[in-house]
Structure formats: C-alpha cells, structure tokens
Amino acid sequence: MSTPATGHVDVAIVGGGMVGASCALALAGSGRRVALIESVPLESGRQPSFDERTTALGNASRRIFEALGVWPQMQPEAQAITSIHISEAGHFGVARLDASEQGIEAFGYVVPNRTIGTALWRALEQRKDLLLRVPAQVREIRIAPEAVHIALESAACGPETIRAHLVVGADGAQSLVRAASGIEAGTCDYGQVAVVTSVASDQPHRGRAFERFTAAGPIALLPLAHERLAVVWARAPEAAQALLEAGEPEFLRELQQAFGWRAGRFSAPGHRGAYPLALTRAAATVAPRTVLIGNAAQALHPVAGQGFNLGLRDAAMLAELVTGQRGDAGDAALLARFGEVRGGDRAGVTRFTDSLVKLFGDRRPGLALLRNLGLLAFDLSPTAKRELARVSAGFAGPVPRLARGLGLSKP
Ligand SMILES: Cc1cc2nc3c(=O)[nH]c(=O)nc-3n(C[C@H](O)[C@H](O)[C@H](O)COP(=O)(O)OP(=O)(O)OC[C@H]3O[C@@H](n4cnc5c(N)ncnc54)[C@H](O)[C@@H]3O)c2cc1C
Numbered sequence: 001m002s003t004p005a006t007g008h009v010d011v012a013i014v015g016g017g018m019v020g021a022s023c024a025l026a027l028a029g030s031g032r033r034v035a036l037i038e039s040v041p042l043e044s045g046r047q048p049s050f051d052e053r054t055t056a057l058g059n060a061s062r063r064i065f066e067a068l069g070v071w072p073q074m075q076p077e078a079q080a081i082t083s084i085h086i087s088e089a090g091h092f093g094v095a096r097l098d099a100s101e102q103g104i105e106a107f108g109y110v111v112p113n114r115t116i117g118t119a120l121w122r123a124l125e126q127r128k129d130l131l132l133r134v135p136a137q138v139r140e141i142r143i144a145p146e147a148v149h150i151a152l153e154s155a156a157c158g159p160e161t162i163r164a165h166l167v168v169g170a171d172g173a174q175s176l177v178r179a180a181s182g183i184e185a186g187t188c189d190y191g192q193v194a195v196v197t198s199v200a201s202d203q204p205h206r207g208r209a210f211e212r213f214t215a216a217g218p219i220a221l222l223p224l225a226h227e228r229l230a231v232v233w234a235r236a237p238e239a240a241q242a243l244l245e246a247g248e249p250e251f252l253r254e255l256q257q258a259f260g261w262r263a264g265r266f267s268a269p270g271h272r273g274a275y276p277l278a279l280t281r282a283a284a285t286v287a288p289r290t291v292l293i294g295n296a297a298q299a300l301h302p303v304a305g306q307g308f309n310l311g312l313r314d315a316a317m318l319a320e321l322v323t324g325q326r327g328d329a330g331d332a333a334l335l336a337r338f339g340e341v342r343g344g345d346r347a348g349v350t351r352f353t354d355s356l357v358k359l360f361g362d363r364r365p366g367l368a369l370l371r372n373l374g375l376l377a378f379d380l381s382p383t384a385k386r387e388l389a390r391v392s393a394g395f396a397g398p399v400p401r402l403a404r405g406l407g408l409s410k411p
Contacts, residue, residue: 007035007131007160007161007162007163008033008162008163008164009032009033009034009035009131009162009163009164009165010032010033010034010164010165010166010322010329011027011032011033011034011035011164011165011166011167011168011322011329012034012035012036012037012148012150012162012164012166012167012168013027013034013035013036013037013167013168013170014037014138014141014150014167014168014169014170014171014176014177015037015038015169015170015171015172015175015177015294015296016036016037016038016121016124016134016170017038017047017048017049017050017170017171017172017294017295018049018050018055018113018116018117018120018294018308018311018312019170019293019294019295019308019311019312019314019315020036020038020168020170020171020293020294020315021036021038021117021120021121021124022064022065022068022120022312022315022316023168023170023293023314023315023318023319024036024124024130025068025070025120025123025124025127026064026068026315026316026318026319026320026402026408027319027322027323028124028127028129028130029127029129030319030322030323030408030410031323031410032322032323032329033129033131034129034130034131035130035131035132035133035162035164036124036130036131036132036133036134037133037134037136037138037150037152037162038133038134038135038136039134039135039136039137039138040135041134041135042117042118042121044135047117048172049113049117049172050113050114050116050117050118051113051114051273052112052113052114052196052270052271052273053112053113053196053230053273053275054110054111054112054113054198054222054224054230055110055111055112055113055116055305055308056081056108056109056110056209056222056305056309057078057108057109057110057111057308057309058107058108058309059104059106059107059108060309060312060313060399060403061108061308061309061312061313061403062108062109063402063403063404063405064312064313064316064400064402064403065119066405067402067403067405067406067407068123068402069123070119070120070123071119073115073118073119073122073123074109074111074115074116074119076225077111077112077115077225078109078110078111078115078225079109079110079111079207079222079223079224079225080099080105080106080108080109080207080223081099081106081107081108081109081110081207081208081209081222081223082098082099082100082105082106082107082206082207082208083096083097083098083099083107083206083207083208083209084096084097084107084208084209084210084211085208085209085210085211085262086210086211086212086213087210087211087212087213087262088212088213088214089212089213089214089215089258089260090214090215097388097389101382102386102389104389106207107209107389108305110209110222110223110224110225110230112224131162133152133154133156133157133162134154135154135155136152136153136154136157137152137153137154138150138151138152138176139151139152139153139159141167141176141177141180142180143167143180143181143287143288143289143290145288147163147164147165147289147330148163148164148165148166148167148289148290148330149161149162149163150162150163150164150167164289164330165289165328165329165330166289166290166291166322166329166330166335167180167181167289167290167291167330168290168291168292168293168318169181169290169291169292169293169296169297170293170294170296170315171296172294172295172296172299173278173280173295173296173299175282175292175295175296177290177292177296178282178292178296180290181287181288181290181292182287183282183283183284183287183290183292184282184283185280185281185282185283186280186281186283187278187279187280187281188278188279188354189276189277189278190234190277190278190279190301190357191236191237192217192234192235192236192237192240192276192277192301193234193235193236193237193240193241193274193275193276193277194232194233194234194240194274194275194277194302195231195232195233195234195235195240195243195244195272195273195274196230196231196232196233196272196273196274196275197230197231197269197270197271197272197273198224198228198229198230198231198269198270199228199229199231199252199255199266199267199268199269199270200227200228200229200266200267200268201227201229201263201264201265201266201267202264202265202267203263203264203265204227205223205224205227205229205263206223207223208223208263209221209222209223210259210262210263211303212258212259212260214258216235216236216239216258217233217234217235217236218233218234218303218357219231219232219233219234219255219258219259220232220233220302220303220305221259221263222305228270229263229266231255232302233255233258234277234301234302234303237276240274241274243272244272244274248269251269251272252266252267252269255269275302277301277302278299279298279299279300279301279350279353279354280295280298280299281297281298281299281350282296282297282298284339285297285314285338285339285342285346286335286336286338286339288330288332288335289330289335290330290335291318291335291338293311293314293315293318294307294308294311294312294314294315295307295311297311297314297346298310298311298346298350300349300350300353300354301353301354301356301357303353303356303357304349304352304353304356306349306352306353307353309349310345310346310349310350313342313345313400313403314342314346316400316401316402316403317338317341317342317398317400318338319400319402319408320400320401320402320408321334321337321338321341322334323408323409323410324408324409324410324411325411326411341397341398342397344397344398345397345398348397
C-alpha cells in the first residue's frame with residue numbers, strides 16, 4: 001500500500017450507522033484506541049442508516065442507550081408501546097399483548113432514526129479519544145496475521161492508512177469488511193418491498209402497535225410521538241411501486257382498505273420510502289482479526305422489528321469483551337468467544353423473524369385456519385405471551401452488561 005500510516009489503533013470500526021456508531025460509543029473510554037470510519041455524514045440526505053424510518057427499540061436497547069448516556073436525548077421523541085395487537089386480515093384469530101399484564105411499563109419505544117443518529121453522533125463528536133473519519137472512502141482492507149491495514153481517503157485528512165488489531169464490519173448488508181475477510185454470505189430475497197411512511201389518525205393511538213398480516217404482505221403500524229403512526233407495509237415490488245407513485249388520497253384509501261378501521265381513519269401521510277426486503281446472513285461473524293456486527297452479520301425482514309435490536313446487542317457484547325481484556329484486541333480467543341456468546345441470540349432471532357414471514361406468507365389451503373388457531377391459542381396462553389415478550393425485548397441468551405444497566409469493566 002502506498003499511502004502513509006497515520007493511525008495505529010486497537011479497533012477500527014467501518015460503518016458509523018446505527019450499530020457502528022453505538023459500538024464506537026460503547027468502546028469510547030475503554031482505554032482502547034478506536035477509529036470510526038463512515039462514508040456518509042449524518043447531515044446528508046443520503047445517509048442510509050439514519051433516514052426517515054423509525055425504529056422500535058426493545059427494553060434491552062433502551063437500557064443500552066441509557067448506559068451509554070444518550071437516552072435522555074432520544075426520550076422526547078420516543079413513544080412507548082404499551083400494547084400489541086396481532087391479526088390476520090379476513091380471519092378470526094387475534095392475539096393481544098398488554099405491557100401491564102406482563103408487569104412492564106412498555107414493550108419498547110419507537111424512535112425516529114434521525115433522533116437516534118443525532119444523539120449518537122453528538123456524543124461521539126465530544127469524545128476526543130476517538131479517531132473519527134467522516135465522510136471517508138475506504139479504498140482497501142488488507143488483513144494480515146499481525147494487523148489489519150485500512151487504506152482510506154477523507155476530505156479532512158486526504159489519503160491515509162489506519163492500522164488496527166481488529167476491524168469491525170458495521171458497514172451494512174453489502175459489507176466491504178465481510179468481503180475482505182473472505183466470509184461468505186447467503187441472501188434469500190423475500191420478493192417484497194417495504195413501503196415506509198407515517199400517517200395521522202382521528203383516534204389517539206394510546207401506545208398501541210399493530211401487526212396485521214394480509215394476503216398481500218404484513219402491515220405494521222407503530223405509535224409515534226406527536227400522535228402519528230409509523231407505517232411499514234411489505235408488498236410485492238410492482239404493488240409497492242404503485243403505492244409509491246399513488247396520490248395521497250389513493251394511498252390513504254389503499255392503506256385503509258388493507259389495514260381496516262381498528263386504528264381509526266388515516267390522514268396526512270408523510271414522505272414515502274421503499275426498502276427491498278431480503279435475509280442476508282453471513283456464514284460466520286468472526287474471521288482472523290475481523291468481527292461482523294449488525295446488518296453486516298445479518299440483515300433481517302423488519303416484520304418483527306428485531307434487526308437493530310439484535311445488532312445493538314452485538315455491539316454491546318463486543319464492547320464488553322474488548323474492554324474486559326488486556327493486550328491484543330484481535331486476539332483469536334476473544335473473537336471465538338464473541339462468536340460463541342452471540343450465536344444463540346443471532347440464530348434464534350433470525351429464525352423467529354424468517355419463520356414469521358414464511359408462516360404468514362404461505363397461502364396453501366388450510367394454513368390460514370391453523371395460523372388463526374395458533375393466534376387464538378397464543379392469546380389464551382399467559383406463558384407463551386410472557387416468553388415472547390421476554391425474547392423480543394432482548395433478554396434471551398447471555399445478556400450484555402450494558403443491557404443490564406451495568407457499566408463495562410476493565411481488567
Ligand atoms: C423498513 C425497515 C424498518 C425497520 N424497523 C426496525 C425496527 O423497528 N426495529 C429494529 O430493531 N430494526 C428495524 N429495522 C432494521 C434496522 O434498520 C437495521 O437492522 C439497522 O439499520 C442495522 O444497522 P447497521 O448499522 O448494522 O447497518 P446500516 O443501517 O446499513 O448502516 C451501515 C452504515 O455503514 C456505512 N457504510 C457502508 N459501507 C461503508 C464503507 N465502505 N465505508 C464506510 N462506511 C460504510 C453506511 O453509510 C451506513 O451508515 C428495520 C429495517 C427496515 C428496512
């Protein structure tokens with residue numbers, strides 16, 4: 001590599017989106033030298049992670065953000081989910097989950113991605129111990145036995161090479177770090193595009209979230225601050241395109257018809273965005289001197305609102321392991337331990353999400369009846385509800401210290 005070595009760090013994180021920025025903040029103050037490289041700045045309209053979407057944060061994620069000191073900046077825009085209503089259009093089965101029945105304040109909180117980004121990046125910019133490179137283009141990643149060499153170019157510093165003991169791939173589903181490490185990834189295209197927007201309603205939402213499965217794809221309606229509802233509507237690509245192009249009255253009519261009247265009469269739709277849906281799964285999350293977290297490791301269908309929550313637990317556990325050990329941050333035993341402790345959560349949430357998409361997408365005769373009996377049985381079973389609430393809140397498998405409200409401990 002021809003560029004001069006300008007930085008020597010323990011950990012270089014490539015990708016400063018929702019998961020990479022959280023990981024950098026968790027590692028700041030750990031005593032480790034950390035670099036964060038991001039190609040698209042927060043303020044850019046093209047920022048792919050902190051965009052118009054909203055994210056349903058489980059209680060574990062809220063605790064992690066509290067422990068990182070950024071929850072107070074998010075809270076004014078956070079709307080608590082106090083009940084969840086699951087149904088299938090045209091069928092009898094309905095399941096309801098109520099936070100008070102589970103003895104919790106809320107199942108989670110819906111926060112605009114831009115609010116999350118602003119809170120994380122403002123906190124990162126105050127950390128003088130971080131090497132921040134944004135916007136920066138990664139030119140090459142070379143993984144050698146003793147270190148990783150990342151050649152990049154930024155407007156602020158020009159061409160340079162950062163040498164790291166560990167490279168963290170937090171660079172999304174098309175991860176460059178994953179490709180450089182030789183880790184294979186499999187993709188299963190769901191043949192759906194999520195149309196994302198928000199609407200107002202003539203009824204107060206009272207913290208209710210709805211998941212409605214329809215023959216044409218699932219619709220999630222999430223309560224937002226300021227009495228709006230976030231809409232995530234998965235449709236076949238051509239139907240999604242038609243929804244994007246429809247005028248406002250036509251769009252509202254289609255949504256109302258597909259969702260029904262349970263959440264009131266919809267009005268005032270916001271900006272509409274589109275996200276093609278696929279399951280992308282790396283064959284492994286670790287390789288020599290490399291870790292993959294967030295979407296770089298697994299990008300999921302948004303039906304259960306689990307992708308970021310899972311990725312944030314990846315980030316919290318990685319920060320815990322790297323902080324808790326002296327010496328080489330890319331040590332093979334440390335990486336093996338990461339793969340081991342995150343394996344169960346990753347496999348469980350991926351399987352759960354994928355099964356939900358396939359179960360409710362299966363149009364074979366007789367299956368609708370079984371699904372609806374299942375929903376009814378679930379509705380009548382307090383144990384099943386308690387277990388689902390616990391798992392989807394992010395308390396399954398080894399729980400990272402930050403998600404238990406504890407700080408990270410140095411050796
Ligand atoms: C419609 C929709 C709704 C969703 N809702 C929820 C929800 O309610 N709850 C939930 O938990 N999850 C949800 N998710 C999933 C969630 O959005 C993702 O899991 C999350 O964005 C993953 O974050 P990430 O940082 O791993 O990846 P990304 O968000 O893809 O961010 C990757 C970052 O890396 C940067 N980058 C990429 N390549 C490079 C490079 N070469 N060099 C430097 N930087 C690079 C990008 O600019 C970006 O900032 C939803 C997803 C969709 C599509």
